[in-house]
Amino acid sequence: MSLRALLTIAAVPVLLAGTALTADAANPAVAPGGNFDLGIWQLQEPVGSPGSPTTISSARLQGANGFQDSYFYTDSKDGAMTFWAPEKGVTTPNSNFARSELREMNRSGSAANWSLAGNHKLSATLRVVSVTSNVCVGQVHLGTGGSSTKPLLELYYHSNGDIVLGTENSPDGGQTAHTVGHVAVGKTWSYVIGVSGNTINLTVNGTTTHHSIPSSFNAYKQYFKAGSYNQSSSSSTTKGARVAFYGLTVSHS
Template identity: 40%
Template structure:
């Protein structure tokens, strides 16, 4: 009996190492039917100047949740089931709408609650395809950590992808902002699927791309301000941008 079990060990090992298949997205559902969007608030590039339209997580959640009726900005891809985020350009080039503290338009999810960066776990992971990056130098922001609004109107960090597929993380040095340092952290093929993980826990900021080596980035004099995650398509240029997400997850 023991000999038979020994003979089966290589086979059992091979089976246990097989990756589990992710559930297939349902193209007939709104984005909230394939990705848990209840912890998020959506900001769209439409609305009134200085007051973009926002959709709360209660209206995003579930298969019958929100997607814009014209499928221009936020909807489910009818063939892949991916969450599509589109921005038409800049206010000057497209007439899109921004917040009072930004010159750039976005179709972006904002985490509904803030957290302490000194806690043991604060992590955002996503799998995505950048179909089209905008024409700015650093490109479209696809993930970020933002300082709580009661503290500052600036981000802790922003993850950029440009039209050459360069992935870079910009980190503000102070809570007042305007002094961001940008570091290249990877490269991807535009139109291809890839993933990222951003963590700000135990006071340490890290990022990894496609499951590669984790890079630790200085947070300078930010001193772990209360923060929240954002994910989507935050356009930095004047041309259109398009990003598809197949997964977005947060853990605390």
């Protein structure tokens, strides 16, 4: 079987060990849902009414003719699932920053909401095409269990190439930064965000670091997010963060 055939089984990108994902791995002529399994994701975009960004359901995202627009689309050259978040855009009530970002869902259409117990992984292969300051490309966010609207962790890419993990100190806020890698803008890299009990296991380009989760988070359930959550704001609609994904998978056990 050819490499192209292996990579495009079920029209879902698969990253083979030691193999770079190339333009042959995805079809640039279809919507992101034709190359990626988007049945467990909902999209939030930087448009809509103030404090209420537009969301696109899993059902609308799926398939070769699924949803795409200028904020979420397939790159016409390499087939990457691309997210664009300008510095000026509609934001959620608890953020000053715009985003084009996927939120984890269940296959049934309900919102994902899993406990810290077990093993949970978000794996991605991506490149930051452009960024003004820094951009969050992956999150574990707090779900039900309390009143906090904070993330458990955020993975940031900075314009100088630094990859930084931000771990929340408590559900009340405060974040500790850990530099976990460095990749030049425009270069492809990978991450695996793993949560197992009260430990975060983060792998960036094959190097793994471990970070403890404070017990104050035990009451909360969680969900994954991925995309372009821009971390700078201005009046500009042309400056921002553009992030291209070549692989994106979730697993729970």
